[in-house]
Amino acid sequence: MDFLALTPLEIEALNLSLRVAAWCVAISLPFGIACAWALARLDFPGKSILDGIVHLPLVLPPVVVGYALLILFARDGALGRVLASLGVEIAFTWKGAVVASAVMAFPLMVRAIRLSIEAVDPGLEVAARTLGAGRMGVLFSITLPLAWPGILTGMVLAFARSLGEFGATITFVSNIPGETRTLPLALFGLTQAPGSEAAALRLVIISTILAFSALIASEILAARIRKRLAH
Amino acid sequence: MLDTRIEHSFPSGFRIDAAFRTGAGRVTALFGPSGAGKSSIANAIAGLFAPANGKITLDGETLFDSASARNLPPERRRIGYVFQDARLFPHLTVAGNLDYGMKRTRANLRRVARDQVIELLAIGPLMGRRPASLSGGEKSRVAFGRAVLTSPRLLVLDEPLASLDAGRKAEILPFIERMRDELAIPMIYVSHAVEEIVRLADEVVVLDAGRVLRAGPTVEILNAGAIVHADMGDPGSVIEAEIARADAGDGLTALSVNGGTLFVPHLQGARDGAAVRLRIRARDVAIARERPKGLSILNVMPARVRAVEDASAAQADVMLDIGAPLWARITRRSARELALAPGAEVYALIKSVAIDRGA
Numbered sequence: 001m002d003f004l005a006l007t008p009l010e011i012e013a014l015n016l017s018l019r020v021a022a023w024c025v026a027i028s029l030p031f032g033i034a035c036a037w038a039l040a041r042l043d044f045p046g047k048s049i050l051d052g053i054v055h056l057p058l059v060l061p062p063v064v065v066g067y068a069l070l071i072l073f074a075r076d077g078a079l080g081r082v083l084a085s086l087g088v089e090i091a092f093t094w095k096g097a098v099v100a101s102a103v104m105a106f107p108l109m110v111r112a113i114r115l116s117i118e119a120v121d122p123g124l125e126v127a128a129r130t131l132g133a134g135r136m137g138v139l140f141s142i143t144l145p146l147a148w149p150g151i152l153t154g155m156v157l158a159f160a161r162s163l164g165e166f167g168a169t170i171t172f173v174s175n176i177p178g179e180t181r182t183l184p185l186a187l188f189g190l191t192q193a194p195g196s197e198a199a200a201l202r203l204v205i206i207s208t209i210l211a212f213s214a215l216i217a218s219e220i221l222a223a224r225i226r227k228r229l230a231h
Numbered sequence: 232m233l234d235t236r237i238e239h240s241f242p243s244g245f246r247i248d249a250a251f252r253t254g255a256g257r258v259t260a261l262f263g264p265s266g267a268g269k270s271s272i273a274n275a276i277a278g279l280f281a282p283a284n285g286k287i288t289l290d291g292e293t294l295f296d297s298a299s300a301r302n303l304p305p306e307r308r309r310i311g312y313v314f315q316d317a318r319l320f321p322h323l324t325v326a327g328n329l330d331y332g333m334k335r336t337r338a339n340l341r342r343v344a345r346d347q348v349i350e351l352l353a354i355g356p357l358m359g360r361r362p363a364s365l366s367g368g369e370k371s372r373v374a375f376g377r378a379v380l381t382s383p384r385l386l387v388l389d390e391p392l393a394s395l396d397a398g399r400k401a402e403i404l405p406f407i408e409r410m411r412d413e414l415a416i417p418m419i420y421v422s423h424a425v426e427e428i429v430r431l432a433d434e435v436v437v438l439d440a441g442r443v444l445r446a447g448p449t450v451e452i453l454n455a456g457a458i459v460h461a462d463m464g465d466p467g468s469v470i471e472a473e474i475a476r477a478d479a480g481d482g483l484t485a486l487s488v489n490g491g492t493l494f495v496p497h498l499q500g501a502r503d504g505a506a507v508r509l510r511i512r513a514r515d516v517a518i519a520r521e522r523p524k525g526l527s528i529l530n531v532m533p534a535r536v537r538a539v540e541d542a543s544a545a546q547a548d549v550m551l552d553i554g555a556p557l558w559a560r561i562t563r564r565s566a567r568e569l570a571l572a573p574g575a576e577v578y579a580l581i582k583s584v585a586i587d588r589g590a
Contacts, residue, residue, distance in 0.1 A: 121318075123314065123316065123318050124318055124320060124321075126279055126305075126318075127312070127314060127318040127320075128320070128331070129278075129279075129304070129305040129306050130277055130278075130279070130305050130306070130310065130311065130312040130332075130378070131306075131331050131332030131335060131377065131378070131381055132306045132309075132332050132335035132336055132381055133306055133331075133335055134304070134306050137306075137335070141331070142320060145322045146320075146321070146322055228322070229321050229322050229363075
């Protein structure tokens with residue numbers, strides 16, 4: 001059963017991938033909910049532009065996103081300087097990998113949450129207002145609880161997208177062992193080295209199991225929530 | 232005291248231009264056909280719709296004033312709202328729904344006791360259930376409870392019975408009456424059903440095509456003449472009466488109407504001296520010049536003709552005075568042959584009486 005034991009490289013890449021994906025979901029969720037709510041429920045000038053910007057990473061080559069992040073977050077970049085003054089450096093660190101995958105996963109997350117917010121009957125929100133809840137109160141007590149299955153879906157999609165993120169990550173934070181070498185980057189490294197086919201295949205299997213488990217888990221959770229809302 | 236003045240033109244071309252004032256009664260009905268603007272007015276009062284022009288004040292507080300750009304948001308108006316569809320929150324239990332508004336009401340403003348409301352609406356056994364498992368009638372009772380538990384200064388009911396079948400309506404009406412009588416919350420009751428209004432409302436604002444046709448005490452408005460009662464579906468009269476003898480023998484109850492006596496089938500739970508409100512359809516009233524003999528109709532009352540109006544090519548509406556106004560719809564030929572003219576002494580033959588309200 002030796003083949004079930006993970007190698008140090010696999011453990012390192014797996015841990016890093018999970019950490020990056022978890023942080024990716026955590027930091028993009030508040031922005032994702034805010035964006036999705038604004039797009040679903042508000043009418044404001046520039047709404048279609050915001051919609052376009054949110055969806056841009058879906059259609060841009062990932063290398064373009066990675067390069068743009070590199071320019072922005074480099075030590076002398078616009079955002080890099082601000083972060084450097086706060087003592088934070090993200091270029092070429094695992095935090096950079098979080099930012100890269102968060103940007104790439106953002107459209108998927110916003111789309112799922114937006115659809116579920118749009119499916120919430122606005123009449124219920126109006127009823128909540130007449131019962132004394134303000135706009136924010138309605139969001140947290142009515143809209144988000146009812147949109148929860150879609151929010152969960154958005155989180156899982158973002159998590160899975162982050163696990164698979166490659167192009168923007170390698171462009172932005174490079175392929176540094178133990179720092180930014182997530183599963184896809186480790187796999188890429190192995191495919192470049194002769195005689196590593198077996199090791200590469202193991203990473204393929206690990207990645208597939210991971211992504212598949214995330215999807216199954218979200219389906220089970222969402223089904224449970226839907227059942228609770230229906231009865 | 233609610234003072235409302237609203238002007239608004241909708242993109243569809245529909246225009247509301249309505250002003251009215253209520254306050255004397257516990258329940259004021261906004262009454263009119265669908266598309267008359269009733270719901271828009273109710274929404275403006277609750278803060279769910281901001282008209283282009285107007286001013287709304289409640290008990291001296293300005294809720295909305297287009298001139299000073301004041302528009303209090305709905306959550307700060309302290310106006311309860313019961314929607315046509317109950318709009319219960321599906322992710323909360325019945326108890327969670329009831330508490331939603333109550334816990335958002337400042338403790339020192341809570342005047343309505345939770346236990347009293349639960350008992351009054353008979354929703355105690357439902358507390359742990361989710362809205363999806365409730366029947367239509369149960370949902371509307373929970374929606375009433377949820378709204379009144381915010382201790383509102385005014386309760387707006389927007390056709391709360393319209394989505395229920397006749398059986399459910401009959402089940403819910405007594406609950407609304409109990410809320411009116413026991414909780415002392417003024418209500419605005421939006422409806423196009425004359426039976427509901429006669430039964431519940433003290434005052435009526437009659438709306439048509441966005442305008443106020445008439446406003447005033449229910450009995451006065453609903454008897455005000457052919458023009459108004461033609462808008463109300465089945466023309467008829469509304470009469471206040473008193474129970475003279477609850478048990479008048481033969482399973483009948485005797486009612487007194489300004490000295491005259493009307494017999495109706497025994498009224499359940501009737502007490503001598505209690506006030507009731509009757510509705511008598513104009514087509515259930517016939518007129519005779521002399522007191523008829525050998526007639527199966529029990530209720531024959533001396534009357535005096537007050538007015539004769541043509542209702543259609545063939546029919547006329549005759550307003551009789553039996554101590555209260557009573558409309559009769561007869562053919563124009565009969566009116567001519569009986570020489571009915573204001574002042575004529577006749578007998579009113581009343582075929583059937585609907586009891587709409589035990590007050």
